[in-house]
Amino acid sequence: MVASALGILNTSLTQHFETGSTNEQLILGENVDVGSYISGLSSFLKDKKPDNARVINLPNVESITGGMCFGWNLSSGPVFLFIKQLDFITLYLDDLIHTRNMFDRLEIPYNINIFTFVVDTWLEGAQSSLRNLRELNELLEIKIVKVTYVSDPPSLISLIKEPGVKLFVLSQKYAKTSLPIGKRVKMVSRQLGDVFNGFEVYSQDFLEHPLPMVLR
Secondary structure, eight states, rough: OOOOHHHHHHHHHHHHHOOSSSSSSEEETTTSSSSTTTTTTTTGGGTTOOOEEEEEEEOHHHHHHHHHHHHHTTTTTEEEEEEEEEEGGGHHHHHIIHHHHHHHHHHHOOEEEEEEEEOOSSSSGGGOOOOHHHHHHHHHHEEEEEEEETTHHHHHHHHHHHSEEEEEEEEEETTOOOOOOTEEEEEEEEETOOOOOOOOSSTTTSSSOOOOOOOO
C-alpha cells in the first residue's frame, strides 16, 4: 500500500466522520471546501460532505475564528479548523491561551482539532518561517501531532476524539511523499546514533529534513 501524509490524514478524517456522532461537528477554514482544498489538507471534503458536520468556508478572520471554535463547544460537538500554514497560528494565541484557560477554570469541556502545514520548502518569505514546534508547545501547552507517511490512521482517529486542543502538523515539503511499496522505514537518531522503528520523517524542529532513513 502506497500512502502519503496527506492521504493518511484525509483517510483518517473520512473514517472519523463516517463513524457518526451524536453531536454536530464544525469544519471551518479559508477555502476549506473549494479550490485546492488548502493544498489537499481538507480534500476529504471533495467527494462528500459529512452528514454529521457543518462546513463553513471563511475568509481571513483569524481574530474571531478561535472564539468560534470554543463557542461551538458550548452547545455542540468537536471542531475541525484547517489553516494554510503554521505561521497563522500566532494570530490565534489569544484564544488558544486565554479563552482556553477560561474554559479550563470553568471546567467546560472542549475538543478542537487544528490542521496545518509547516512551510519547510525554503522558497517562501519571512511570513512562512515558523517551525519552532517545541517552543510553541511550551507556550500553548497543547498536544502537537506530527502527521507523516507512516502515521497510523487508527491512532489519529483516537487523538481526534480526545478532549482538548490538538494541533496536527504536516511537512509541506514531504506531505505528498509516498512510502515505496514493500519498504520498511527505519530511522537513525543523530543524537544517539540509534536505529529504531519510527513514525516521524522529520526532525523535531523542522530545521533539517528528513532524519537519516534506512529503507529496506
